[in-house]
Amino acid sequence: MEYTRLGDTGLKISRLALGCMSYGDPTTEGAHRWALADDDAQPFFQQAVELGITFWDTANTYQAGTSEEVVGRTIKRFTRREDIVLATKVWGKMHDGPGGSGLSRKAILEQIDASLTRLGTDYVDLYQIHRFDPGTPVAETMEALHDIVKAGKVRYLGASSMYAWQFAKLQHAAGQGGWTRFVSMQNQYNLLRRQDEPELMAMCADTGVGLVPYSPQGKGRLARPWGEQSTRSSVDHVVQAFDSPLDEPVVNAVQKLAEARGVTMAQIALAWVLRNPAVSAPIVGATKPHHLPEAVAALELKLTDDEAATLEEPYSNRGPSWY
Numbered sequence: 641m642e643y644t645r646l647g648d649t650g651l652k653i654s655r656l657a658l659g660c661m662s663y664g665d666p667t668t669e670g671a672h673r674w675a676l677a678d679d680d681a682q683p684f685f686q687q688a689v690e691l692g693i694t695f696w697d698t699a700n701t702y703q704a705g706t707s708e709e710v711v712g713r714t715i716k717r718f719t720r721r722e723d724i725v726l727a728t729k730v731w732g733k734m735h736d737g738p739g740g741s742g743l744s745r746k747a748i749l750e751q752i753d754a755s756l757t758r759l760g761t762d763y764v765d766l767y768q769i770h771r772f773d774p775g776t777p778v779a780e781t782m783e784a785l786h787d788i789v790k791a792g793k794v795r796y797l798g799a800s801s802m803y804a805w806q807f808a809k810l811q812h813a814a815g816q817g818g819w820t821r822f823v824s825m826q827n828q829y830n831l832l833r834r835q836d837e838p839e840l841m842a843m844c845a846d847t848g849v850g851l852v853p854y855s856p857q858g859k860g861r862l863a864r865p866w867g868e869q870s871t872r873s874s875v876d877h878v879v880q881a882f883d884s885p886l887d888e889p890v891v892n893a894v895q896k897l898a899e900a901r902g903v904t905m906a907q908i909a910l911a912w913v914l915r916n917p918a919v920s921a922p923i924v925g926a927t928k929p930h931h932l933p934e935a936v937a938a939l940e941l942k943l944t945d946d947e948a949a950t951l952e953e954p955y956s957n958r959g960p961s962w963y
């Protein structure tokens with residue numbers, strides 16, 4: 641495994657992060673029906689530890705909190721809390737009450753404690769706002785986040801998918817108040833969705849905010865030939881959003897290069913994301929035993945500029961894509 645720093649912080653992270661949206665109880669309200677429940681999820685955490693993937697990303701909302709519970713249990717079972725860089729998120733709806741969603745002071749103070757309980761730990765390393773909350777003043781959000789950092793519950797702050805102007809507004813509020821700023825951005829980035837390149841990602845690169853992009857393998861769509869289905873792709877509407885005639889030539893280009901290089905499509909997709917110097921660590925999803933070892937092997941796969949250009953040529957911008 642390679643290790644790097646998260647953006648311009650001193651935090652050492654593995655060059656790949658384990659995406660824990662794939663794990664937790666699939667029968668809970670709002671859960672991904674394809675998620676792997678506790679017993680089926682455990683081997684992936686063990687594999688991650690063995691491969692040196694020590695940066696793990698979850699969220700309070702994944703499988704209604706049960707993803708966090710699985711993560712908490714597996715840390716105790718397979719590793720030590722000190723050896724994991726643990727990231728989770730706040731914003732999504734956990735209940736109907738005023739503290740159940742969004743980025744108000746009430747919500748942030750309630751949700752961090754609920755996450756810590758489920759994770760079975762005193763602190764998270766990276767606490768990320770899952771989206772922008774237009775219903776809360778940015779200063780209220782940033783001061784509340786600063787307070788939980790100062791209370792020792794959170795080491796670093798991060799943000800996820802939003803417009804660049806929203807991220808700039810939040811960072812500016814933190815600067816004005818003398819509060820903790822975001823050090824990372826988790827946005828969707830893959831060969832099928834590159835709409836953040838000219839604004840959000842350029843801003844992060846310029847200001848030393850580390851990118852930890854999600855869905856680098858196009859949620860599976862870039863990892864198998866066009867039209868091939870899996871359990872996840874047959875039930876998940878977000879994955880099915882890729883089933884567009886605009887996306888097909890990109891998938892075909894990945895397949896062609898994978899065949900020419902004698903590697904898997906997943907590895908080509910991942911190697912392309914890893915080429916971007918602003919990317920600290922892509923967050924990969926794994927639902928089968930060969931997924932994580934293949935992702936680690938992709939760290940060795942270097943694409944030439946010509947190969948990258950061939951992959952990028954069929955892309956067309958489809959505008960904002962938040963999921």
Ligand SMILES: NC(=O)c1ccc[n+]([C@@H]2O[C@H](COP(=O)([O-])OP(=O)(O)OC[C@H]3O[C@@H](n4cnc5c(N)ncnc54)[C@H](OP(=O)(O)O)[C@@H]3O)[C@@H](O)[C@H]2O)c1
Binds near residue numbers: 661859870907926935
């Ligand atoms: N902040 C946010 O809003 C947000 C949104 C989405 C995700 N995330 C984070 O990002 C993480 C990763 O997201 P993701 O699962 O969409 O990422 P991804 O890595 O693009 O997709 C993972 C999927 O790709 C397929 N795959 C992976 N390796 C493969 C291989 N070697 N060969 C063939 N297929 C392979 C599998 O699909 P099948 O299961 O279909 O086989 C797997 O479920 C999540 O767990 C979560 O932590 C965050």
